[in-house]
Amino acid sequence: MIKSFLCPFLFSVLLFAAGSQGFAQGVREKINFNEGWKFHFGNANDPTKDFNYGIANLFAKSGKAERTAIENKFDDANWRSLQLPHDWAVELPFVNTDNIDVKDHGYKPVGGLFPETSIGWYRKHFSVNAADSGKRFAVQFDGIFRDAKVWINGYYLGTNESGYVGFTRDITDYIDFHHENVMVVRVDATQYEGWFYEGAGIYRNTWLLKYNNVHFAEDGVFVHSKVEGTQANVYVESTVKNEGFSEKEFAVLANILDRNGNTIGQTSESHVVLQAGESRTVKQVVVVSSPKLWSIEQPYLYRVVPVIKSGDEIIDKQTILFGIRTVEIKANGVFLNGKHIKIKGTNNHQDHAGIGSALPDYMQYYRIGLLKEMGSNAYRASHHAPTPELLDACDSLGMLVLDEQRLLNSSPEYMDQFDRLIKKDRNHPSVFLWSIGNEEGYAQTNSFGKRIAQTLLARQKELDPTRTSTYAADLANVFTGINEVIPVRGFNYRQFAVADYHKAHPDQPLLGTEMGSTVTTRGIYEKDTINAYVPDQDLTAPWWASRAEEWWPLAAENDFWLGGFIWTGFDYRGEPTPYIWPNISSHFGVMDACGFPKNIYYYYQSWWRDKDVIHISPHWNWTGKENQLIKVWVNSNAKQVELFLNGKSLGKKEMPANKHLEWMVTYKPGTLKAVGYTAEGRKIEAIRETTGTPTALVLTPSKTVLLANGQDAVVVNVSAVDSKGREVAIANNQVQFKLDGDAKLIGVGNGDPSSHEPDTFLSGNWQRKLFNGKCQVIIQTGKSVGTVKLTTTSDGLKTNTVTFSVADVTEKGINP
Ligand code: GAL
Numbered sequence: 001m002i003k004s005f006l007c008p009f010l011f012s013v014l015l016f017a018a019g020s021q022g023f024a025q026g027v028r029e030k031i032n033f034n035e036g037w038k039f040h041f042g043n044a045n046d047p048t049k050d051f052n053y054g055i056a057n058l059f060a061k062s063g064k065a066e067r068t069a070i071e072n073k074f075d076d077a078n079w080r081s082l083q084l085p086h087d088w089a090v091e092l093p094f095v096n097t098d099n100i101d102v103k104d105h106g107y108k109p110v111g112g113l114f115p116e117t118s119i120g121w122y123r124k125h126f127s128v129n130a131a132d133s134g135k136r137f138a139v140q141f142d143g144i145f146r147d148a149k150v151w152i153n154g155y156y157l158g159t160n161e162s163g164y165v166g167f168t169r170d171i172t173d174y175i176d177f178h179h180e181n182v183m184v185v186r187v188d189a190t191q192y193e194g195w196f197y198e199g200a201g202i203y204r205n206t207w208l209l210k211y212n213n214v215h216f217a218e219d220g221v222f223v224h225s226k227v228e229g230t231q232a233n234v235y236v237e238s239t240v241k242n243e244g245f246s247e248k249e250f251a252v253l254a255n256i257l258d259r260n261g262n263t264i265g266q267t268s269e270s271h272v273v274l275q276a277g278e279s280r281t282v283k284q285v286v287v288v289s290s291p292k293l294w295s296i297e298q299p300y301l302y303r304v305v306p307v308i309k310s311g312d313e314i315i316d317k318q319t320i321l322f323g324i325r326t327v328e329i330k331a332n333g334v335f336l337n338g339k340h341i342k343i344k345g346t347n348n349h350q351d352h353a354g355i356g357s358a359l360p361d362y363m364q365y366y367r368i369g370l371l372k373e374m375g376s377n378a379y380r381a382s383h384h385a386p387t388p389e390l391l392d393a394c395d396s397l398g399m400l401v402l403d404e405q406r407l408l409n410s411s412p413e414y415m416d417q418f419d420r421l422i423k424k425d426r427n428h429p430s431v432f433l434w435s436i437g438n439e440e441g442y443a444q445t446n447s448f449g450k451r452i453a454q455t456l457l458a459r460q461k462e463l464d465p466t467r468t469s470t471y472a473a474d475l476a477n478v479f480t481g482i483n484e485v486i487p488v489r490g491f492n493y494r495q496f497a498v499a500d501y502h503k504a505h506p507d508q509p510l511l512g513t514e515m516g517s518t519v520t521t522r523g524i525y526e527k528d529t530i531n532a533y534v535p536d537q538d539l540t541a542p543w544w545a546s547r548a549e550e551w552w553p554l555a556a557e558n559d560f561w562l563g564g565f566i567w568t569g570f571d572y573r574g575e576p577t578p579y580i581w582p583n584i585s586s587h588f589g590v591m592d593a594c595g596f597p598k599n600i601y602y603y604y605q606s607w608w609r610d611k612d613v614i615h616i617s618p619h620w621n622w623t624g625k626e627n628q629l630i631k632v633w634v635n636s637n638a639k640q641v642e643l644f645l646n647g648k649s650l651g652k653k654e655m656p657a658n659k660h661l662e663w664m665v666t667y668k669p670g671t672l673k674a675v676g677y678t679a680e681g682r683k684i685e686a687i688r689e690t691t692g693t694p695t696a697l698v699l700t701p702s703k704t705v706l707l708a709n710g711q712d713a714v715v716v717n718v719s720a721v722d723s724k725g726r727e728v729a730i731a732n733n734q735v736q737f738k739l740d741g742d743a744k745l746i747g748v749g750n751g752d753p754s755s756h757e758p759d760t761f762l763s764g765n766w767q768r769k770l771f772n773g774k775c776q777v778i779i780q781t782g783k784s785v786g787t788v789k790l791t792t793t794s795d796g797l798k799t800n801t802v803t804f805s806v807a808d809v810t811e812k813g814i815n816p
Contacts, residue, residue, distance in 0.1 A: 027317050028215070033139065033206040035710065036126070038079035039086065040069070042119035044112070044190045050119060053186060058156070065154035069121050072153055072182045076123050083710070084206050087145075087199040088120055089189075090356025090747070094756045096581045106197040106573030107584045112190045120201050122185040126208075130177040135210050136243060137175055138218075139183065142166040142388055143204030145357065147188040153181055161413060163193050164384035164406055165420045166204065168218050172243075193406060194383060196349050197573030197585075199357030204387050213244035214308060215316045217279060219423040223304045224466045225291075225324045227337075232291040232324045236267060238306045239281045240316075242274035249273045250315065252282045254306040261303075264288060269309070293337045294323025294429040296377045299398035301429070321395060323429025329468060329488055331502075331509050332559045334432070336400075342556065343563025344608045345378030345402070346371055346590065347514055349572040350387065353593040354747020354759045354778050356573070360713035363778070364393040366702055370595045371569050372397055375608025380404065380513065380565045383438045383472075385421045394430035401430045402470070402513070402565065408437030408482075410455040418456060422463040431467070434460055435513070437482075438472040439492055445481035453482040472513035474544070477501045488562070493517070493544050495551040495564075502560040512555055512564020517545030519578060519587035522598045522751050523729055523772025525618045532576065532583035532754045536599050537617065537633055538660070542577055548603050553658040556607065566590060566604070571753060585753040592751030594776040596717070602635035607658050612684045613637050614676040619729035620688040625667045634661045638676025638684055646670040694720035694731045696798035699790065704802070706743075706788070709809045712781045713746070716790060716802060719774050729773045733794045737766040741788030743781045743806070750775035781806055 043049035051069035058064060065071035094107045101111060109117045128137065139157075141148065146163030149156070153176060157169040175181060189200035220239035225232045236254040252272055256265040267284035274280060292300040301321045308316040328335040334343060351357050352367065364387065371379065378400040381390070386403065394401050403425050405418050418436075425431050436456045443449030453471065460469050470488035476497035483489055489505070490513035491498055498510055519540050521533040527540075534540050538548045545567065555561040571589035578587075585593055590601045602615035614636040622630060634641050642652035643663045653661050655676075665672070669690035676684040702715040720731035739745055747759050750771035757768060768775045779790065788804045 027314055028211040029209070031208040031210065032711070033124070033208045034084040036124055037082055037084055037086070037202070038076040038123045039082050039088070040076070040079040040121050041088075041117060042121050042186065044115035044119050044188070046115070049116075051121060063154045065151065069123065070151045070154055070184045072180070074123075079123065085203045085358035085360070086201045087203045087356035087358035088117070089197070089200040090351075090354075090358070091760050091762065092117055093758070094584055101192055101195070103576065103580055104195045104574045105192065107581060108197070108573075110189050110200045111192055115190070118188070118190045118200070120187040120189070122187065122202055124183045125180050126183070127180055128175050128177055132210065133177045134213075136170065136172045136213055136215065138168050138170045138172075138209040140166065140168040140207040140209055141202065141204070142206065143385075144185065144187055144202045145189055145199050146193060147191065148202075149186045149188075151184045162385070162406065162417050163198060165417045166385075166388070166424065167420070168209070196575050197351050197356070199351060201358070203357040205361070205389070212315045214240065214242050214248050214250055214274070214310070216306060216308065216318055217241045219420070221304075221306050221318060221320060221427070222423075222464075223320055223322045223427050227291065227293070227324065227326050231287055231289045234265070234286050234288055234304065234322075234324065236284045236286070236304060236306055237281055238284070239279055240272060240274065240308060241279040242276060245276050247273060247275050248310070251309045252284070252306070253309070254284060254286065254304055256286055256288060257303040257305060258292075259301060264302075288324065291324040294325040294395075295337055296341070296398040296400065299323065299396060299429075301395060320427050321392070322427060323395060325429055327432045327467070329433065329509050329562065331507050334562050336432075341377065341563075342561075343378045343400070343511065343565070344376050344604070345380055345400075345563065345565035346376050346569030347380045347382040347565045347567045348569045349382060350390070351573050351593075352570070352595075352747075353749025353751065353776055356759070359387070360711060360746070360780055361389040361392075362713040363715075364390045365397065366715055367570065367595060368393040368397050368399050370591060372399060374590065374597075374601055374605050376569065376604070378402065378432075378563070378565065379569070380435070382568075385417075385424070388424065391425060391428040391430055395428050399430055400432045401428070402433050402435055403431045404435035405437060405456070408440045408443060408449065408452055408456070408471070410452045415455075415459065418459060419463065422460060426464045426467075433488065434464070434467060434469040435490070436460070436469050436471050436486075438513075439474045440482070441474075443481070444471075444473055444475065444483075445478060447481070449481040450485055453485050457485065457487070470511055470513060477504065479505065491515075491564075493546060495546055495554055498554065498561060499558070506560075509562055510560055511562040512551065514567040515546070515551040515555070515564035516548045517541055517567040517588050518547045518600055520598045520600055521587055521753060522592045522596055523619070529579070532579035534578065534587055538600050538603060540578070548600055549659055552604070552607065556658050570595060571751065576753060582754045582756065584756065587753055593753075594717070594749045594751045594774070595715075596751050596774050596776075599633065599635065603660060606635050606637040612676070612678060612682060614641070614674055614684045614686040616672055616674050616686045616688045620669070620672050620690045621728070621730050622667050626669070628667055629664045630667045632663045632665045632672065634663075634674045634686075636661070636674070636676045636684070637678075639679045640677045642675045642677075644673040644675070689726055691726045691728045692722035692724070694728045694733060694797055695723045696721050697735065697792050697794060697800045698727075699792060699800050699802045701802050701804065704804050706781045706804050706806045707809045708742075708781055708783050708785045708806045710781060710783045714779050714804065716777050716779065717774060718770065718776065718792060720770055720797065727773055731770050731773045733797060734767060734769050735775055735792050735794045737768075737777050738791045738793070739779065739788065740791070741786060741806070742784035743779050743788040743804075745777060746780045747778045748775065779804075
C-alpha cells in the first residue's frame with residue numbers, strides 16, 4: 001500500500017531536483033560538495049590527539065596552520081574516505097551509563113564524557129578552474145552538529161555554533177586556482193543542544209556556490225503572495241549585492257513559470273546602481289491570474305526566477321519553488337485558501353533507523369509520504385531548524401510545517417539563528433506558522449520569557465509579515481509570561497485545560513503543539529520490563545501526556561482547537577520513556593524508527609483519512625494460549641463492525657466516532673475477520689490468520705528505478721512469510737544482506753527500541769534481525785547506470801533478491 005502511494009511522488013521529486021539545481025551554467029552554480037571527504041576523530045581532552053588543536057597557535061597570523069590537520073600539506077592518506085551526509089554517532093556502539101543526557105541521546109558515546117569520539121575532523125581536497133578566477137565562491141553547509149570551525153587553505157572562515165541552522169562562508173579570497181585547495185572542518189559535539197538524539201558530524205548536504213560579483217544575497221530573495229479574487233499578487237523582494245570594487249549598474253526582474261516551465265508572468269525591470277560593497281532590496285510585484293493554489297491535496301508549485309541583468313547579459317539567476325496560498329489562523333480554526341482545516345499533525349525529530357541524522361534527500365520524501373498516507377497534514381520540526389530538503393518534500397507532497405527555533409533567547413547568537421531560520425525557510429509554502437520555542441521552564445511564566453518572546457515576535461514580523469508564531473507551553477490554564485504575548489497559544493499535553501483556557505481567552509487561537517504520546521512497541525502485546533517493551537495498543541502514556549483517544553476526540557469535536565501534533569510520528573533515538581537501558585530509543589512513535597506502522601497508526605488513519613480503514617490487532621499466533629481470552633481491537637472508520645473467528649460471528653458493534661472497538665475472544669488458531677459496514681453501505685474487511693513458521697523473506701522496495709547520481713536512495717522493507725505467503729508477525733530471524741552493482745548499503749534497522757545491534761557495518765557483512773516480523777535496509781546509489789541487486793539470506797529461509805535499474809540522470813532533462 002505504501003509503495004503504491006509513494007510512486008506518484010517520484011515525479012515531483014525529480015521535478016524538484018531540476019528546479020532547485022537548474023542554474024544556468026556560468027551564471028550561478030550550486031555544485032554538490034558531498035563527495036570526497038576524509039574523516040578522523042580528534043580528541044576533546046588531549047590536544048596531541050586533536051592534531052595539535054589548542055597547542056598550535058592558529059590565530060596569531062592569517063593562514064597560519066602549521067603542525068595541524070588544517071595545513072594543506074597535512075597527510076590525510078590514512079583518514080577514512082566518506083561521502084556526506086555523515087553522522088558518526090550512529091556508527092558508534094551503544095554504551096550503558098547512568099548519565100541522563102547520554103540516555104536521552106540514545107546511549108551513544110558522544111558528549112563531554114566521551115572526548116575521544118566527540119570531535120570530528122573533515123578534510124576535502126578540490127580544484128577550481130582558473131577560468132573562473134573572476135567569480136565569487138562560497139561554501140554552504142546545510143547542517144553540522146555542532147560547533148563547526150571551518151578553514152580553507154589554512155585560512156579561518158569562522159565558527160557556526162548551531163547544530164541545526166545552515167551557514168555559508170565566502171571563500172573567494174582564499175581560492176588557489178592553480179593548485180589543489182583544502183577545506184577543513186573541525187566539528188565539536190561535546191556540548192548537547194537538545195535532550196534527544198542529535199547525531200554528530202556534517203550530517204546534511206554541503207554545496208559549493210559559484211556566482212558573479214553582482215549577485216543575490218544569501219537567502220536574499222523573499223517571495224510572498226496575496227490572493228485577491230481571481231488573481232494573486234506575487235511579491236518578490238530581492239536583496240542584491242555588489243561585491244566588486246567599482247560601481248555597477250544593472251536591472252533586476254523576476255519571471256514566474258508554471259509547473260511545466262511556461263513563463264506566465266514577469267515583474268517590471270528595476271534599474272539599480274550599486275557602489276562597491278553596497279547592497280539593496282528591490283521590491284517587485286507580478287500578477288498571476290487564476291492562480292493554481294497550493295494545498296495539501298494539490299501542492300501546486302510555481303517557479304519564481306529572479307534575474308540580474310547587465311545590458312542583455314544575465315549575471316545572476318535563481319530558481320525558487322513557490323506556492324500561492326492563503327493561511328489564516330483564527331480562534332475558530334486554520335483556514336487554508338479559505339477552507340477550514342483541522343491540524344492533524346505529528347512532531348518529529350530528524351533521525352531514521354540505520355542512518356541516524358544523515359538522511360539522503362530521498363528519505364525526507366519517504367518519511368513525509370508515510371505520514372501523509374496516515375492522513376497527517378502537518379509536521380512540527382521539533383525542536384530546531386529543519387533540513388532544507390525536508391521542507392522541499394513538504395512543499396512537493398502537501399504537508400504543512402510548524403517551523404521551530406531551537407532556543408527561546410534574544411541574545412545576538414540566537415537572534416542570528418532565528419534570522420537565518422526565517423530567511424532560509426520563509427519561501428516555502430508548507431511553512432504555515434513559526435514556533436519561537438518549546439517548554440522553556442526557566443522563562444515561560446516570568447517577565448524574562450515575556451520580554452524575550454516580544455523581541456523574537458517583533459523580529460519575526462519584520463522578516464516575515466505574512467505569518468505568525470506560536471510557542472509550545474507545557475502549562476495548563478496559565479496566562480503569564482510568554483502566553484500573554486504569543487499570538488497562537490501552544491499546549492504541550494494538558495489537553496484537559498484547553499476548554500477552560502478557551503473560555504478565559506476566547507480570541508486566542510489554541511493549538512495542541514504536543515498531544516497524545518501513547519508509548520507502544522511495534523508488535524508487542526505484553527509489557528516486558530526486562531526487554532523494555534510496552535504493549536502496542538493505545539493503553540500507556542507518561543503522566544504528563546495522554547492516550548490518542550484522550551486528546552483527539554477533544555480536538556476533533558471542538559472548533560476552538562486548531563488541531564494538534566502527536567508526540568511523535570516516528571520513534572526516534574534517545575528518550576526511551578518509560579524505561580532506561582537496555583532501551584535506547586523512544587516508544588512515542590505512531591510508527592517505529594523504520595516507519596513501520598504500530599497499531600495506533602490505524603487509529604489516526606481511521607479518523608484522519610477520508611478512505612476506508614479497517615485493522616485488527618493483535619496478530620493471531622498465540623500458541624499456548626488456546627482457550628484463553630484475548631482482547632481484540634478493531635480500528636476502523638466504518639459505521640458498524642462485525643468480528644468473526646473461523647467463520648463464526650462474535651457480534652456486530654456500532655463504531656463510536658474517534659474511538660475503536662473491542663471484543664474479548666477465546667483464542668483458537670485460525671482466521672479472525674472483521675467486516676465493516678460504512679455509512680454509505682460499502683463492506684470492508686480485514687483478516688488476521690494464524691500462520692505457520694517462516695519459510696521465505698519478502699522484499700518490498702519503496703521504488704525500483706533509481707538515479708545514478710551517487711545520492712539517490714531506496715528503502716527495502718523485509719518481512720518473513722510462511723509457506724502460504726502469509727506474513728509471520730512474530731518472526732525474529734537473522735537476515736544477511738549482500739549488494740551487487742554500483743551502490744552501497746547505508747543502514748539497517750528493525751524498529752526494536754532495545755536492540756543494540758549495529759546500524760551500519762563499515763567493513764561489510766551487513767545483517768539485522770527481524771523484529772516482530774520486519775526489518776529494513778537502506779541503499780544509496782553510485783554513479784553507474786545499470787542494475788543493482790540486493791540479496792537477502794537467512795538460515796533455513798529461501799534466499800530472495802530484488803533488482804533495481806539505475807537510470808542515467810542526464811536523460812530526459814532530469815538533471816541540470
Ligand atoms: C516534551 C518535550 C519533548 C519530549 C516529550 C517527551 O515535554 O517537549 O521534546 O521530551 O516531552 O514526552
